[in-house]
Amino acid sequence: MNIKDLNKIEFWAASSIYGCAILMLISNGSDAYTHKPFQFSEAKIGFSYLSNYFLPELFRYSILYFCFLMLNFCCLPPLYNKINIGFNGAIVLVMYLVSGLVISITHTYSKAYILVQYADIDDAYIQIFFKGFTYSAWLVLLICIYVALKKLLIYLTDNKDNDIRNQMKLEIVFGLAFWFVGVLLWLAAGVDFDVILCWTLVIMACIFLTIYSIYYLIPSLGTQINPSRTFYGKITLLTFLIAIPIGLVGALISGKGEFFIIVNLFHITAQLVISAPLAWYIYKQRNETEQQIFTLKKELRKSDASLGFLKSQINPHFLFNALNTLYGTALQENAERTGEGIQKLGDMMRFMLQENMQDKISLSRDIDYLNNYIALQKLRTSVSVDILISTEIEEQFTTLQIAPMLLIPFVENAFKHGISLQSPSHIKVTLQTKGKTLYFDVNNSIHLKADGDPEKLQSGIGLQNVRQRLELLYPKKHELIIRESAKEFFVHLTLNLD
Structure with missing residues (x-):
């Protein structure tokens, strides 16, 4: 997973949420001008839209936004990596104090009606500031946990393998990260504790049922006639069974008996409408992908077997021994050019049978x-x-490596279309390296093939194959320029061999 791309997504997501919050704040102002909030009316305190609503909320949203940016991108990542612990720890502390102070001050305006509930104004301010700094502490703590979960998620993503347990851990972390993002959004919206408690219980149940369905429940269905009906029946039963402990836990923590019904309304709806279909979809998609991978591996094994069979049909030792015999015979008969040709052909065949099968060669x-x-x-x-x-091919004494058979198709193409025994022809090949960059040029004349020549319709196959290999093997590390006129063909390749 690319951390830079993830940071961009987080930044724009946080900025979008912040922008939407400001727009909602402005849109709510039309009612604030004409309707006095109930709490201010009960406390018989004057209400100002600007000082008691807009500015306090604007400052609160802004400090939450900038606190998230500072902690998520600047302070916590180096702190987790044990870089400048003292400096970054001090910044985290400063962010806690500043956010706590700003939130507390905004509450003295947006919740000014609380001040009249206390006999002593100092006690009122102490309570407001205590709650403000407590809110700030929870905010910093949740952001710290969010960054830790993100770091764990990146680690599991970058180091995942086919082990089912690691895959399950990765998906659990995804679910927990989703829960934390929701908690942060609820906190930013300033909702009551009961809302966050309901969110936590429902999401935790969703994570459990989704993971259990994907890895245990759906695979256990086997080859039943109607597995989807059986799955939805079992998941419905599990949902109602889990509803009892979830409702009891929610009612005990909140201290409200009606919370049992409220949390289960959200729980049952979320499990049957979201978790069950999501688990079924993920399992089916994953199963189809695994089947495709299995089929591809099977076909690949067949291809490897066929290739091995073809290789076995040509005994390299016999072939090279025969070439050596012909080479010796040519020398005995003083046919030096023939011997030279046989020797070079043997070297080329040895290359094709041995080194051409490697990913990279010198x-x-x-x-x-x-x-x-x-x-x-x-x-x-x-x-x-x-x-x-x-x-003009520069002799190489470097340790640079290259994918085999990338350069030869351009030269083959030049000899195929640039040579005519009846007309003047020319071919020029240059190759040089500077550092880790290779510069390769091929320039040749063009002679049209006769209509009956079978190679006339196959002129671009080799070059098209090289283009595809360059895109796959050297993405963004090469530049290929091909120009053609009526009489000449020119190829320029710049290749970074780093």
């Missing part, structure tokens, strides 16, 4: 293959004085 070995190919073509075309083949 650049010097790939250049050797390139030189052997050009040398063989020169032997073939040496009978014509109108064919000019020039090469």
Whole structure:
């Protein structure tokens, strides 16, 4: 998982929520001008839209927004990585004090009606500031837990494997992160504790039932005639069974008997409308993906077996021994050019059977293959004085590596379409490296194939294949320029071999 992309998503999500909160704050102002809040009317205190509503809420939303940005992006990540612990710890403390002070001051205006409930004004301010700093402490704590969960989520995502337990842990952390985001939003909205308690109980039940359904309940259905009906029946039963302890816990913590019914209304609706369909969908999608992967692996094994069979049909030892025998015979008969051609052909075949199967090889070995190919073509075309083949290929003494067979298709294409035994032809190949960057150029004349030539319709297959390989193997690390005129074809490749 890319941490930079995640940070961008978090920033824009937080900014969007902050912007929406400000818009809602402004839109609510029309009623605040004409309707005096009930609490102010009961306390017989004057109410001002600007000083008792808009400005306090604006400051409260702003400090929550900037506190989240500062802690999430600047202070907590280096603190968790044990970088500048003293400095970042001091910033966290300052953020706690500043947010607590701002929230407390805004409450003295937005909740001024509380002041008349106390006989002593000092006691009233002490209570308001105590609640404000307590709110700030919970805010900082929840952001700390959120960042820790995010760090754990990134770790599990980057180090996940096929182990079902690790996958389950990752999904549980996803669920907990979703719960924490909801708690932060509820806190920012200033809702009562009962709302956060109801949210917590319902989401925890959703996480449990979703995970249990994906990994235990749905797989246990096996090959039943109507598995979806059986699943929804069992999940409904589980939902009502879990409703009893959830309702009791909520009622005991809140101290309200009616909370048992309230929390279960949300619980039952969430499980049957959200958790059950979500679990069924995730399991089916994952099962289809696993089936596709299994099929692809099976086909790949078949392809590997076929390739191995084809390789076994050509005995490399016999082939090389035969070439060596022909090479020795050519030398005995003083056919030096023939012997040279056989030797280079043997080197090329050895490369194709051995090194070509590797992901990367040394650049010097790939250049050797390139030189052997050009040398063989020169032997073939040496009978014509109108064919000019020039090469400026820098000898490589570096440890640079390259994917095999990336350069040769351009040279093959040049000889295929650039050489004519009846017309003047030219090919120029240059290759050099600077640091870890390779510069490769091929320039050749163009001669149209005859209508009956089978290669006429296959002119672009090799180059198209190279384009695809470059995109896959060297994304954003290469530049390929191909130009063609009526008489010439030009290829320029810049490749970063880092």
